[in-house]
Amino acid sequence: MNMTSSYDKTHALHAAEHVDPARLIGAIDALATIGARSDGGVDRPALSALDIEARRTLIERAQTLGCTVTTDACANLFFRRAGDEDLPPVMTGSHIDTQPTGGRLDGAYGVLAGFECLAALADAGVRTRRPLEVAIWTNEEGSRFQPGAMGSSTFVDPARLDGFRTVRDAAGVTFGATLDAHRTAFPALDTRAPQHAHAFIELHIEQGPLLELADTPLGVVTGIQGVRWHSVRCMGAAAHAGTTPMAVRRDAMTLAVRVRGAIEACALALGGDAARITFGSWNIEPNSINTIPSTVTFTVDFRHPDPAVLARFDAALKNCLAPHGADVRLEPLFEHAPVHFADTAIARVHEACDALGARSQPIVSGAFHDALHLAKVCATAMIFVPSRGGISHNPLEATDDADLVLGTRALAHCLVELCNEAR
Ligand SMILES: [Zn+2]
Known part of the structure; x- marks a missing residue:
């Protein structure tokens, strides 16, 4: 078999085309019912019973997609689709904990778009050189336990975990106790040691007004201020x-x-x-x-x-x-300090937008994200879609379905291209 031609450029586009709008929006709607607020928002604190329930549904879905599911010492979850070669994976994902007055998209969109990519690759029959992993990073919001981004920061610097374990929430429960409860809730999951990733791409809503004001559906995020x-x-x-x-x-x-x-x-x-x-x-x-x-x-x-x-x-x-x-x-x-993402990863995002014929513009993230930490250990970039009215951390948080779908297609394209990189 000719290994070079077996990973040609058409695969990325093929995967992007297999993104299924109804399946993606349906998954977003379904996750938003877990911790739903009466005003349309979502309140799903990190490692609460609701978070565990949400994780359980996603673990089941990943298994039906043929993925291997593992966890680590900070209760991050990794959903892996095997590659043809045993190389460091390309990762995507985000978080599913929310602010108390959270919306349905902050974090959840990035995770569910990652799942949609796993499903689209399966439907398209696309194989990749590297494994593809969707991650759920624990406690990104920092509203139940401070600081935020405990999962992703521990992934890049495991020594931080000891300090995090003793942090208490408002009710006096330690973060360590919730990690132990997570372990008990999912006894069948293997706990893995820290691993090297080839690249990380996080898809997220902008949470600000710039893309909407410019009438641009995709933001190529160059860094975080x-x-x-x-x-x-x-x-x-x-x-x-x-x-x-x-x-x-x-x-x-x-x-x-x-x-x-x-x-x-x-x-x-x-x-x-x-x-x-x-x-x-x-x-x-x-x-x-x-x-x-x-x-x-x-x-x-x-x-x-x-x-x-x-x-x-x-x-x-x-x-x-x-x-x-x-x-x-x-x-x-x-x-x-400000973070500038990897030029190689930014170029892949840009390439994906162009390949889809979608308008895009460079943008700097105003908010912190898990990608801030991943950027320290692997080629990292982000994709933004517009937030209606620039509103976030609010039940009114919304993005047009067409933009949610386009963002997911760009993600699929980008992930396949990165997965097929030999080095
Ligand atoms: Zn977020």
Whole structure:
């Protein structure tokens, strides 16, 4: 057999054409019933009884598709379709846990599109050189257990798991206890050691308005923007609101509002249209209608795709605060560098969009995803489809069926091409 011609370019298109719209939308509808909210949204906390029930339905479906199902120490699930050669697999997938006020697509779409690709490859009779794996990554949302993306971050750095096991949810249940319960729920699944992946492609809803505004059905995601979190504490002196003349006040809120304005101006000047600056959490002491505030603490969330801009922002922030001396204190809380996906994987996504004759545009992800972690260990990229009204983490989250189908076709094309790469 001629191995070169047995993996020709027509296979990817053939697989994409076998994506079945009714089967895909039916699978999305069915999963959304597990944890359904009365308002049309989904509330399916990580490793809850609902999550276990959802996983059980997907394990059964994978077995009927002839896939091997395994788990790992962090309860990630792997659904593997064998390849012709025993090489590292091409992976896709996402998460099926949701926010408490979640929609039906965030995460679930990427997993179910992966399943649709497994079914389409079977229907099309397409064999691939490498195995294809759909993954469900545990606790991506971070709403039951913090931080988020425990499953995918543990996949790339298993040493993190010990620290995660002792994390408790609001009811006092440890993450470790839920991992043990998952193990008990699925006694027949083999637990596997960490494995190398050839590539990872995550299909996800955009969760923002850019594709819809541009009337473009597919986003070729080039990376994920970086973030800086800080806390800013402004000090004044509490005094009587009625008796203290304006000129002698030390009002912490007046100071905080001035500092907030300066930080925003500097973020926008440095970052331009790509800057995202948010002051989302405020704490006022004593928080009384007739007392001048003595202390105001607020948070800064600054995001940008360019690491140089993030570094300049750090310096500019110190300059903004310097004139206020000891009255303003800055505390860094968290940071994550921007991630640029692998050019080889981005090219495969682009190629898939072109092969389908679909309009696409490059886009940087505003939100974190499991792909952020996978990008550290294998060639990674993402595909976005538009979110209606840019709405997400909300029961109103929606995407046109035609876009959901097109995204899945692009995924199928891309996965087959990557699966047939010899190296
Ligand atoms: Zn998600």
